[in-house]
Structure formats: structure tokens, C-alpha cells
Amino acid sequence: MTTYLDANKQRFLDELLELLRIPSVSADSNFKGDVRRAAEFVKEKLAAAGLDNASLYETPGHPVVYAEKLVDASRPTVLVYGHYDVQPADPYELWNSPPFEPTIRNERIYARGACDDKGQFYMHIKAIEAMIATDGLPCNVKVMIEGEEEVGSDHLGTFVAEHRDMLKADVILISDTSIISNETPSLETGLRGLSYVEVEVTGPNRDLHSGVYGGGVANPVNVLCEMIASLHDESGRITIPGFYDDVADLSDAERAELAKAPFVLEDYKQDLGINDVAGEMGYSTNERTSIRPTLDVNGIWGGYTGEGAKTVLPSKASAKISMRLVPNQTPDEITELFTKHFTAIAPASVSVKVTPHHGGLPYVTPVDSVEFEAASKAFEDAWGKKPIPTRGGGSIPIVALFERELGIKSILMGFGLDSDALHSPNESYGLFNFYKGIETIPYFYKNYAELKR
Amino acid sequence: MTTYLDANKQRFLDELLELLRIPSVSADSNFKGDVRRAAEFVKEKLAAAGLDNASLYETPGHPVVYAEKLVDASRPTVLVYGHYDVQPADPYELWNSPPFEPTIRNERIYARGACDDKGQFYMHIKAIEAMIATDGLPCNVKVMIEGEEEVGSDHLGTFVAEHRDMLKADVILISDTSIISNETPSLETGLRGLSYVEVEVTGPNRDLHSGVYGGGVANPVNVLCEMIASLHDESGRITIPGFYDDVADLSDAERAELAKAPFVLEDYKQDLGINDVAGEMGYSTNERTSIRPTLDVNGIWGGYTGEGAKTVLPSKASAKISMRLVPNQTPDEITELFTKHFTAIAPASVSVKVTPHHGGLPYVTPVDSVEFEAASKAFEDAWGKKPIPTRGGGSIPIVALFERELGIKSILMGFGLDSDALHSPNESYGLFNFYKGIETIPYFYKNYAELKR
Numbered sequence: 001m002t003t004y005l006d007a008n009k010q011r012f013l014d015e016l017l018e019l020l021r022i023p024s025v026s027a028d029s030n031f032k033g034d035v036r037r038a039a040e041f042v043k044e045k046l047a048a049a050g051l052d053n054a055s056l057y058e059t060p061g062h063p064v065v066y067a068e069k070l071v072d073a074s075r076p077t078v079l080v081y082g083h084y085d086v087q088p089a090d091p092y093e094l095w096n097s098p099p100f101e102p103t104i105r106n107e108r109i110y111a112r113g114a115c116d117d118k119g120q121f122y123m124h125i126k127a128i129e130a131m132i133a134t135d136g137l138p139c140n141v142k143v144m145i146e147g148e149e150e151v152g153s154d155h156l157g158t159f160v161a162e163h164r165d166m167l168k169a170d171v172i173l174i175s176d177t178s179i180i181s182n183e184t185p186s187l188e189t190g191l192r193g194l195s196y197v198e199v200e201v202t203g204p205n206r207d208l209h210s211g212v213y214g215g216g217v218a219n220p221v222n223v224l225c226e227m228i229a230s231l232h233d234e235s236g237r238i239t240i241p242g243f244y245d246d247v248a249d250l251s252d253a254e255r256a257e258l259a260k261a262p263f264v265l266e267d268y269k270q271d272l273g274i275n276d277v278a279g280e281m282g283y284s285t286n287e288r289t290s291i292r293p294t295l296d297v298n299g300i301w302g303g304y305t306g307e308g309a310k311t312v313l314p315s316k317a318s319a320k321i322s323m324r325l326v327p328n329q330t331p332d333e334i335t336e337l338f339t340k341h342f343t344a345i346a347p348a349s350v351s352v353k354v355t356p357h358h359g360g361l362p363y364v365t366p367v368d369s370v371e372f373e374a375a376s377k378a379f380e381d382a383w384g385k386k387p388i389p390t391r392g393g394g395s396i397p398i399v400a401l402f403e404r405e406l407g408i409k410s411i412l413m414g415f416g417l418d419s420d421a422l423h424s425p426n427e428s429y430g431l432f433n434f435y436k437g438i439e440t441i442p443y444f445y446k447n448y449a450e451l452k453r
Numbered sequence: 454m455t456t457y458l459d460a461n462k463q464r465f466l467d468e469l470l471e472l473l474r475i476p477s478v479s480a481d482s483n484f485k486g487d488v489r490r491a492a493e494f495v496k497e498k499l500a501a502a503g504l505d506n507a508s509l510y511e512t513p514g515h516p517v518v519y520a521e522k523l524v525d526a527s528r529p530t531v532l533v534y535g536h537y538d539v540q541p542a543d544p545y546e547l548w549n550s551p552p553f554e555p556t557i558r559n560e561r562i563y564a565r566g567a568c569d570d571k572g573q574f575y576m577h578i579k580a581i582e583a584m585i586a587t588d589g590l591p592c593n594v595k596v597m598i599e600g601e602e603e604v605g606s607d608h609l610g611t612f613v614a615e616h617r618d619m620l621k622a623d624v625i626l627i628s629d630t631s632i633i634s635n636e637t638p639s640l641e642t643g644l645r646g647l648s649y650v651e652v653e654v655t656g657p658n659r660d661l662h663s664g665v666y667g668g669g670v671a672n673p674v675n676v677l678c679e680m681i682a683s684l685h686d687e688s689g690r691i692t693i694p695g696f697y698d699d700v701a702d703l704s705d706a707e708r709a710e711l712a713k714a715p716f717v718l719e720d721y722k723q724d725l726g727i728n729d730v731a732g733e734m735g736y737s738t739n740e741r742t743s744i745r746p747t748l749d750v751n752g753i754w755g756g757y758t759g760e761g762a763k764t765v766l767p768s769k770a771s772a773k774i775s776m777r778l779v780p781n782q783t784p785d786e787i788t789e790l791f792t793k794h795f796t797a798i799a800p801a802s803v804s805v806k807v808t809p810h811h812g813g814l815p816y817v818t819p820v821d822s823v824e825f826e827a828a829s830k831a832f833e834d835a836w837g838k839k840p841i842p843t844r845g846g847g848s849i850p851i852v853a854l855f856e857r858e859l860g861i862k863s864i865l866m867g868f869g870l871d872s873d874a875l876h877s878p879n880e881s882y883g884l885f886n887f888y889k890g891i892e893t894i895p896y897f898y899k900n901y902a903e904l905k906r
Contacts, residue, residue, distance in 0.1 A: 027759070027763065028759065088763055090759065151762060198762075203727060204725040204727055206547075206725075206879075207878065208725070208876070210751060210876075212742065212845075212846050212871055214742065214747040214846060215733065215742050215777065216730055216731075217727065217730060218729075218730075218731035221750035221751075221753050222681060222748075222749065222750050225753075226678075226682040228674075228675060228679075228682075229675075229681075229682035229683070272658060273657060275802065275804075276801040276802045277669055277671075279668050279670075280668065288668040288669040289665065289666060289668050292668055294663075295675075296663045297672060297675050298674075298763060299674075299756035300678070300758070301753065301758040302750075302753050303752035303753060303773070304752040304773060305752045305753070305773075306480075306543065306752075308541075308810070309480060309605070309773060310752070311540075311647070311848075311876060312751050312752070312876050313749055314751070314752070318758075322663055322667075324663070347731065348729040349729045357762040358762060393664045393667060394664030395664050395764075423660065423661070423663075424659050424660040424661060424765070425660065426659070
């Protein structure tokens with residue numbers, strides 16, 4: 001195995017770089033053709049790795065790529081999930097090298113999708129290739145790579161429901177999360193959910209001269225700012241009535257366990273270039289970003305944003321707002337609570353439109369399962385260290401859907417770092433992480449087959 | 454005179470349309486060449502009208518056009534001021550006809566600058582042409598048309614200071630304001646000043662994943678919204694310390710005089726398509742838009758504003774904010790108060806940058822002067838009605854500068870309507886107003902010459 005991995009290092013990397021050159025931005029219809037090219041590329045590589053039935057499954061949106069290798073019905077079956085679509089790359093001008101021309105600097109691959117999730121799911125294809133090419137697969141394996149994760153996996157739910165038998169498995173293995181550091185491997189035991197909405201505040205029926213009308217007519221930008229500001233109170237809590245009703249509070253023991261994860265506030269602040277952190281009173285930074293729900297404006301626009309000055313009182317102002325959810329909040333309920341509240345607080349001088357974008361359920365993995373044990377031991381085998389259980393702040397909406405539709409749990413065996421700048425300019429993925437991941441994954445199959453025997 | 458005006462109606466209009474086809478947007482450097490073309494056009498038309506010494510005066514920005522006709526040293530001298538530059542035309546998609554392809558619909562000229570100020574200053578050139586071509590000029594006349602009014606007239610101050618003798622006059626005549634309606638002519642007796650700033654709030658040194666960091670790191674968009682919201686209190690008053698210290702409060706008598714201007718709240722709301730007006734408690738809509746200072750966001754931007762959803766916690770958020778000032782506030786003081794306050798209220802989790810754009814002093818015209826009487830009587834002569842004195846909400850910063858530098862007052866004899874959509878898509882100017890203005894202006898010269906004799 002090790003020999004095979006060493007012998008093919010360069011090829012594995014070259015293939016990933018080829019995949020990263022495809023701008024498969026699922027949110028932007030201008031890239032539709034590229035998204036499909038990425039799907040075709042993944043299909044070919046799955047077949048080349050030795051998997052059977054590699055094919056594209058059409059959806060009303062972007063296609064799902066699927067392949068499988070069933071070696072022995074008596075052995076457990078692993079379903080690998082990943083996504084070949086990426087976040088939009090703008091603002092392009094902030095990239096030190098073009099987002100879709102992968103560049104290697106200081107042992108890191110710089111490109112949109114380098115870590116999220118092309119670099120991570122591709123490790124699985126290469127690990128499977130290596131197992132097939134050497135000692136053989138200890139488990140049956142099914143691979144499903146979708147193209148709509150960054151836009152809410154709108155059509156994967158239907159796909160999964162319609163292919164329950166094909167996707168039947170004992171566990172789902174996903175690499176789309178982070179470890180604490182290359183010195184301190186970790187395994188995520190939970191993820192936050194998501195409710196994403198777009199709001200539009202309309203004042204006058206046209207842009208007005210701010211001199212002629214200013215002071216007498218509600219300015220939708222000022223009003224939007226007031227409405228957004230009112231969504232948090234002084235203690236950093238979200239003011240939407242009922243927002244916290246279903247939030248599962250952790251026990252002191254659970255909080256103490258999470259607090260074991262090494263965290264140096266000064267390093268955190270220095271990395272982000274901020275003088276101070278902020279957030280909900282009574283919780284640590286790690287808790288604020290994992291076990292507590294949030295409300296963030298992801299984008300805002302209105303009025304004149306060009307060069308120079310324009311004295312306009314705009315007709316409209318808009319914002320994209322997302323809320324991270326924790327167990328047991330549900331995106332449907334939260335989106336409804338938000339919409340009701342945001343509409344209710346709008347003054348009579350404006351009208352408000354709320355458009356739900358997408359959502360995802362929060363998720364928690366049981367740490368006492370053989371699946372978690374197999375993953376934990378895989379890190380020990382490859383890294384010589386037991387991984388620390390952590391709770392992630394991000395969302396992989398599909399994980400909760402898998403549990404509902406397929407009745408199986410997911411193992412979040414991610415190899416990224418928080419400093420990989422996911423969703424940001426200059427996203428990168430460490431060569432160490434890429435190769436170490438390919439080395440770690442086969443141990444999971446080996447451990448899992450033994451533990452299930 | 455009347456015969457001459459009738460005989461040349463169509464040519465007057467054709468010339469204006471030609472001027473309106475030049476996209477002289479002073480705020481956007483992409484239009485620099487067009488701004489100059491507009492200046493050249495105005496110079497030629499001033500010469501063609503029979504004025505002497507028509508020429509361009511270079512400035513570090515856009516040139517000033519000047520011409521004069523000195524008929525008799527014993528007669529009073531009128532200095533006409535206007536501006537050939539226009540506001541940016543975007544959003545272009547909201548125009549029913551292209552902003553720089555003037556179109557005439559229902560007796561109105563639709564084009565950027567149709568009223569502000571090309572349509573209005575051009576009336577003066579044609580009125581002067583008519584006087585010269587018929588009974589001759591009752592007064593000496595000097596015409597100064599600048600190209601930077603929409604960006605704060607940055608260089609006109611120096612120009613005026615350096616050409617005091619050339620610009621020496623008894624009164625300044627400006628058509629860059631509105632009348633109440635075509636049935637109710639009015640004369641503006643005051644204007645609001647302006648302080649225009651741009652603010653930038655910076656949080657983390659890069660865009661972050663809102664899942665990984667959301668809840669633990671201050672979001673600059675949320676923070677900017679909170680800061681902007683805090684600039685007004687519940688009663689609609691601006692919270693900047695010292696902001697109202699110099700505001701000249703009107704006497705009940707003065708407020709009663711202003712209240713005579715016809716105003717129908719229902720029509721106002723219907724015209725703007727709003728369910729309710731808004732503003733500072735204790736003041737009428739007309740007062741809120743004329744004798745009271747304001748703070749409006751003219752533009753805001755930050756984070757992801759493209760198609761679809763991006764779960765980003767942005768690094769920066771920005772806004773363009775303008776404050777309308779009333780006597781005796783000064784832009785320098787107010788800009789300083791704003792900057793100090795806005796910086797002071799920024800939480801430790803972000804950094805703030807405030808960049809002053811430009812400003813202008815508020816202005817009041819004495820209604821008991823012969824200049825005002827000459828203008829008031831000119832309306833009576835041409836419209837058969839005494840104009841109502843009003844206070845304008847807009848700003849012509851230069852008016853206060855003229856008083857300081859040249860020691861003379863300005864008469865604001867505007868012929869536009871608030872519904873002309875200045876600074877908005879589908880700006881227009883009525884043919885009636887254009888021709889009626891050309892007819893009214895010569896009466897001012899006649900009245901003024903007689904009153905000064």
C-alpha cells in the first residue's frame with residue numbers, strides 16, 4: 001500500500017489540479033457547463049480507479065455522480081459522499097493567484113475548491129484506487145459525489161429517496177470538515193444546520209433626490225440597517241421570538257469535553273487580524289462557533305455603490321442573511337419564525353419581501369458507535385494520535401437527510417484546517433493533508449471490516 | 454420678444470436635446486471626455502447667442518465655461534450660474550428610454566440632466582440670445598457654467614477667488630431649483646447644505662466561512678447596520694453629539710408662512726407609492742425636507758451580492774452617507790462631528806475608516822431685497838401669479854461660496870418640479886417649463902434694471 005501511494009504521489013496531485021481547473025460554481029448559472037465537465041471528470045476517474053457502474057444521474061439541477069464496487073455481500077458497505085461543486089470565487093481581485101489556476105506555494109495547493117470539497121473527496125477516489133490495486137477492498141464501497149452542495153443540495157433529497165436500494169449501506173463516510181491542526185487530529189461529532197434567506201426592503205417607488213425628499217421619506221437602507229440591528233440584543237442573543245425554544249443546551253460535562261480542544265485566543269485573533277472576538281455572552285469562542293446558533297448578514301446592497309458621490313435616496317435595499325442552527329432547531333421552523341418576525345418589525349413606511357434560499361438540519365454523530373471507533377482508530381494508525389472529538393460550525397445539510405432517508409449515520413472524517421480559507425479568496429489545501437488523508441482512509445476500511453466481523 | 458421666442462421654439466429645443474445627448478457625468482472618470490465635449494458645446498452656444506469672450510477656464514477637474522456681454526457700465530450686472538455636468542444615470546435598466554437619448558413623451562423631455570441642470574441653465578442662454586436679438590439687454594450679463602456641481606464644485610471656489618474682478622456683479626441668478634407646480638409658481642428663499650462621507654468597516658482580514666467562524670467573529674455588515682441604526686433615535690432625531698447645536702430654529706411666524714405652500718399628503722404618498730411618510734417627530738413633511746437637517750444612507754455594500762447563496766462572513770462593509778444641513782450648520786463642523794462619533798461607536802472587534810467626500814454650506818435669501826422683488830415680479834409678469842416663497846431641501850453649495858467670495862446674493866429662480874425625478878431614472882423636464890422659463894427670465898432683467906435705476 002505505502003509503496004503504491006509513494007509511487008503514484010505525483011499523478012494523484014496532477015489529477016486533482018486538473019479537477020481544480022474546472023470552475024464548477026453551482027450558484028452561478030454562467031458556469032453550468034463547467035459544473036457538468038467536473039461531473040464527467042469525476043465519473044471517468046471513478047471508473048479508472050476500478051469502480052463499477054460509474055455514471056451520471058441527471059437531476060433538475062446539476063447531476064449526481066455515482067459508482068460502486070461490491071466485493072462481498074458478507075462484508076459491510078461504506079457509502080462515500082462528497083461534492084464536486086464549489087463556492088463562487090469572487091472577489092477575484094483578492095486572490096494572489098487565479099482561483100481556477102491551481103498554484104502550489106509553500107507546500108499548499110491554492111485554488112477554489114482545493115479543500116472544499118474537491119481536494120477532500122478526491123482523496124477517497126485515490127484511496128479506493130490504491131486498495132483495489134493492492135490488497136483489495138476490505139468493505140464494499142459506493143461513491144456518490146453531488147454538484148449542488150454549495151446551493152443547498154436541492155435535488156439530492158429526491159435522488160436519495162428514489163435510489164434507496166442502490167445507496168443501501170452501513171455507514172456514510174464524508175471528508176468535508178476540518179481537523180484542529182496537523183499536530184492535533186480531530187473528528188467532528190456534530191454540525192450546525194442552516195437557514196438562508198434573502199430580504200428586500202422597498203420604500204419609495206423610485207430612487208429619489210436625497211435633498212428634495214431626505215428627512216420626509218423613509219430611506220430603505222436606513223430602515224434595513226435598523227431592522228438587521230434589532231435582530232441581536234446587547235448580549236449578542238438573537239431577538240426573533242421562539243428562536244431558542246428548541247436549542248439543545250449541552251451539559252457542563254459535554255461543555256468541559258469540548259473545552260479540551262486546544263485553543264489559543266491570541267493566535268485566533270492574530271490569524272484573523274482582529275483586536276477582539278465577539279458573540280453571545282456566556283459562551284466561549286469555540287462554543288459560539290459550534291454549539292450555539294447564529295445570524296449573519298452574508299451580503300448587503302442598496303443605492304449608489306459606484307465611484308464618487310450620488311445624493312440618492314434609494315427605492316430598495318436588500319440583504320442575504322443566514323442563520324446557523326443547532327440541535328434541535330429545524331430550518332423550516334426557523335425560516336418561518338424569521339419571516340414572520342422580519343415582516344412584523346417593518347415600519348409602515350416600507351414594504352418587505354423575504355425569500356427563503358435553502359436550509360439544512362443540524363446533526364450529531366454518536367461517539368460510541370463502531371463506525372466512530374473505526375474512524376478514530378484510523379487516525380491513530382496513520383497519525384499515531386487519538387483524534388479529539390469536536391463539534392463543527394459548518395453545515396452539510398445532506399447528513400441529516402441521509403439519516404432520515406437511508407437510516408444510517410455519517411462519519412465526518414475531514415482533513416482540512418480552519419485556516420484553509422474555505423469560501424474565501426486564496427482557499428488552499430495542504431499537500432500534507434491531501435496525502436495523509438489518502439493514507440488514513442484505507443485504515444478506516446480495514447478497521448471497520450474487522451470491528452463488524 | 455414673444456415673436457422671436459415663438460419663431461425659434463423648435464431650434465431652442467433641438468439645441469437642448471443635442472446637449473442632453475452628451476453623457477457629461479462628472480462623478481465617473483470614464484465620462485471625462487464627454488464632460489469636456491459638453492463644456493465646448495456650451496461655449497459655442499454662448500458665443501452664438503451674442504456674448505463676448507466665450508471661453509473655457511481649465512481647473513484641476515472639469516473646466517468652467519464663461520462668457521459676458523457688458524452693455525453699459527451704469528446698468529446693474531447679472532451673473533448667471535449653472536452646471537453642465539449631470540448625475541450618474543444608473544441604474545440604467547430602470548429607464549424607459551436611454552438616459553442619454555432624449556425622448557419626448559407627453560410634453561416632457563426624458564433624459565439625464567433634462568431638468569438638473571442642462572434644461573434649466575440652457576433657458577438662460579436662449580433668453581439672453583432673445584434679448585440681444587430684439588430689444589437689447591437691460592442689464593450687463595455674465596454667464597458662468599461649471600462642470601463639477603454634482604461632485605461638490607471642488608475647484609469652483611479657487612476659480613471664483615482667482616477671478617473676483619471678472620465675476621464682479623450685483624446679483625447671481627440661478628435656475629437649478631423647483632416650483633411648487635405649474636399652477637403655483639414659487640421662489641426658493643433657502644437651501645440646505647451638505648456633508649457627504651464614505652465609511653468602511655473592517656472585521657477579519659479576509660472573507661470567512663460563516664459556518665466555521667459565524668457567531669464568534671464580529672460580522673462587519675451586522676456591525677455597520679448597528680452603527681447606522683444608532684445614528685437616529687426613536688423620535689427620528691440624529692444622535693451625533695452636537696449635531697443640532699447650531700441649527701437655526703424658525704419662529705412660529707416663519708413656520709406658518711412656509712405652511713402656506715399647498716401640500717396634499719395623500720397625493721405625496723401616492724406619487725411615491727408609500728403607505729406612510731417618516732421623519733423627525735414634531736415637524737411637517739415640508740419642514741422635514743427643508744428646514745430640518747437629515748442623515749441618509751445613499752449607498753451600502755458588503756459581502757456576496759451575486760446570484761444565489763454564499764455563506765460568507767465578509768471582511769468589509771461600506772456605506773455612502775450624506776447629511777443635509779440647515780442654517781447655521783457648516784459641512785466642516787458636521788463632517789468632523791460625524792467622523793468623531795462614528796469612530797467612537799465602533800466596537801473593538803472592527804476597525805472603521807471615514808472618508809469625507811464633499812460638502813456645501815446652507816443658504817438663505819433675503820425676501821426684502823430688490824433682487825428678490827425683481828424675480829417675484831418676473832413670475833407675476835409671465836405667469837400672472839405672485840410666486841410663493843419656499844425653502845428648498847436640496848443643496849447648491851456654491852451659493853454660499855458666492856456670498857463669501859463675491860459678497861453678493863443669489864436668486865434661486867428655478868422652473869423644475871419635484872416630480873421631475875432629479876438624480877433618478879427617467880428624469881424629465883416639461884416643455885412648458887422650458888419655454889415658460891425662457892419667457893420669464895427677460896422680465897427679471899427688465900424689472901431689475903428698473904428697480905435699480
